[in-house]
Amino acid sequence: MLEVKQLIKSLPNGRKVLNGISFKVEKGEFVGILGPSGAGKTLTLRCLNGLLKPDSGSVVVQGTDGKRVDICQISKRELRRARQKIGVIFQGNHLVKRLSALENVMIGRLGQISTFRSILYGFTDAEAAEAVAALEKVKMEHMADVRTGNMSGGEMQRVAIARAIFQSPTLLLADEPISSLDPSNARVIMKLIKPLSENIPVVGVFHQPDMTAKYCTRVIAIKDGKVIYDGDPHLSENLLAEIYGEELQQIEANKNIPALIPSEPTLVHTS
Amino acid sequence: MTWKDFSLKRYRKYILPLIILVLVTYGAAMVCGISYGELGRGLVSGVVFLGHMFPPDWSAFNEMLEPAFQSIIIAFLGTFFGALLSLIMALLAAANISNPWVRNITRFLIGVERSLPEIVILLLLVAAFGLGSMPGIIALAISCIGMLGKLLADSIEEIDHIMIESMQSVGAKKIQVIFFGVLPQILPNLISYTLFRFELNIRLSVILGAVGAGGVGYELDYAFNMLEYHRAFTAMLIILVMVFSTEQLSYFLRKWIKVDAALK
Numbered sequence: 001m002l003e004v005k006q007l008i009k010s011l012p013n014g015r016k017v018l019n020g021i022s023f024k025v026e027k028g029e030f031v032g033i034l035g036p037s038g039a040g041k042t043l044t045l046r047c048l049n050g051l052l053k054p055d056s057g058s059v060v061v062q063g064t065d066g067k068r069v070d071i072c073q074i075s076k077r078e079l080r081r082a083r084q085k086i087g088v089i090f091q092g093n094h095l096v097k098r099l100s101a102l103e104n105v106m107i108g109r110l111g112q113i114s115t116f117r118s119i120l121y122g123f124t125d126a127e128a129a130e131a132v133a134a135l136e137k138v139k140m141e142h143m144a145d146v147r148t149g150n151m152s153g154g155e156m157q158r159v160a161i162a163r164a165i166f167q168s169p170t171l172l173l174a175d176e177p178i179s180s181l182d183p184s185n186a187r188v189i190m191k192l193i194k195p196l197s198e199n200i201p202v203v204g205v206f207h208q209p210d211m212t213a214k215y216c217t218r219v220i221a222i223k224d225g226k227v228i229y230d231g232d233p234h235l236s237e238n239l240l241a242e243i244y245g246e247e248l249q250q251i252e253a254n255k256n257i258p259a260l261i262p263s264e265p266t267l268v269h270t271s
Numbered sequence: 272m273t274w275k276d277f278s279l280k281r282y283r284k285y286i287l288p289l290i291i292l293v294l295v296t297y298g299a300a301m302v303c304g305i306s307y308g309e310l311g312r313g314l315v316s317g318v319v320f321l322g323h324m325f326p327p328d329w330s331a332f333n334e335m336l337e338p339a340f341q342s343i344i345i346a347f348l349g350t351f352f353g354a355l356l357s358l359i360m361a362l363l364a365a366a367n368i369s370n371p372w373v374r375n376i377t378r379f380l381i382g383v384e385r386s387l388p389e390i391v392i393l394l395l396l397v398a399a400f401g402l403g404s405m406p407g408i409i410a411l412a413i414s415c416i417g418m419l420g421k422l423l424a425d426s427i428e429e430i431d432h433i434m435i436e437s438m439q440s441v442g443a444k445k446i447q448v449i450f451f452g453v454l455p456q457i458l459p460n461l462i463s464y465t466l467f468r469f470e471l472n473i474r475l476s477v478i479l480g481a482v483g484a485g486g487v488g489y490e491l492d493y494a495f496n497m498l499e500y501h502r503a504f505t506a507m508l509i510i511l512v513m514v515f516s517t518e519q520l521s522y523f524l525r526k527w528i529k530v531d532a533a534l535k
Contacts, residue, residue, distance in 0.1 A: 082442075083439070094436070110441055
């Protein structure tokens with residue numbers, strides 16, 4: 001589980017980008033964070049795994065040994081330990097492009113193996129088998145030895161999910177995982193992320209209210225660094241207008257694109 | 272556009288810079304005591320001198336092979352240790368994995384090295400170690416830092432910051448990020464820059480040899496000093512073949528790697 005309390009962060013120029021963000025996520029929940037550009041969605045997410053240190057507030061997660069730790073208070077070394085159990089999926093450009101899909105999946109456990117082993121790329125057969133199994137879950141095992149730099153956006157994102165599965169995290173974060181994908185690939189990715197939330201809390205930042213309505217169990221809307229909505233993922237027109245303001249038209253325009261794709265895509269091998 | 276745009280008047284703005292250039296060149300030639308008569312005489316005597324060198328003394332060929340091999344070894348070891356040294360410096364000098372203080376200090380050191388001629392480094396080392404290939408190897412290794420260190424640091428800085436962050440977000444230590452993320456990404460650049468540097472180092476090892484590092488450069492210098500011009504000519508031919516073949520080898524290897532890198 002994840003408990004965020006009163007996150008506050010100011011820029012050097014005094015502007016408060018996070019102004020008291022609080023929420024709680026239990027396992028079984030797939031929470032989508034929505035909000036207009038510059039509202040503080042990604043900053044909030046970065047606070048959740050310590051990439052950003054808030055000025056005040058706390059982020060309590062379950063540590064490696066089951067104990068609860070506050071990400072904002074622990075030392076660098078303890079943070080590294082805590083991060084071993086926090087999976088993160090970024091926008092898709094975060095894979096090591098000159099390494100194969102399998103090697104990228106193995107990066108998920110980098111924090112959990114000794115430095116000496118990692119320098120020699122020394123993963124055991126059991127670990128390699130597990131990594132392949134993770135790739136199988138996202139239907140990418142046939143491309144295990146292909147460099148990720150040669151893959152399409154959707155394929156790269158599936159490898160990123162396999163990496164998170166292999167890491168076996170107790171909390172999964174996703175920073176705009178579908179923003180660079182076309183609607184049909186985006187749905188494939190959402191379908192892959194959703195079942196992960198059965199065992200662990202999943203928190204994602206999204207730009208597509210229709211996607212969060214379809215796949216998330218709960219939506220949190222952030223505007224001007226504050227939580228302005230927390231609840232049912234199906235948002236009314238009025239609520240959307242309130243959240244997005246002038247940006248709404250642009251989002252409505254994007255929403256029409258999926259309608260052009262005839263049927264629900266299913267997960268298939270791509271080559 | 273009309274025909275007027277092509278009148279000779281458009282060259283007017285170049286007249287003043289041209290006059291300044293001519294005056295500066297002429298002034299510099301005066302200061303150094305260069306005269307056209309001397310230049311002509313020098314050219315003639317140069318050609319005559321080359322005639323004296325011909326034909327090469329093939330009996331010296333076998334004796335020259337070992338020094339030539341020594342020069343190649345000096346260049347190879349100098350490049351190898353130089354690349355290693357430069358890689359370490361580059362990792363310290365890259366903004367996305369190093370801290371700002373270390374980065375600025377290392378960048379400064381790399382800049383200082385770049386402004387030091389190789390011969391100055393060698394003379395300092397010869398003073399410390401005495402004559403021989405060892406100061407030559409160390410001098411070449413250090414001389415790599417200025418160029419390789421900067422180029423590699425720049426290629427590391429090109430790596431997407433989000434890739435490094437994403438590896439840190441699974442709890443990876445910096446050294447793990449370097450071995451699993453940074454090194455695979457810069458490997459094609461590392462190899463191709465190092466091969467390029469090897470070409471330069473072959474030439475440098477000949478020059479440094481003449482100054483005290485041994486090898487075929489020393490043989491050339493020695494033959495000139497003993498007025499054995501046919502022997503010197505042999506050394507020159509060997510150097511020519513050596514430099515040309517390493518350049519070709521390195522060119523083909525780099526081309527092959529570039530193809531590989533393009534496939535990513």
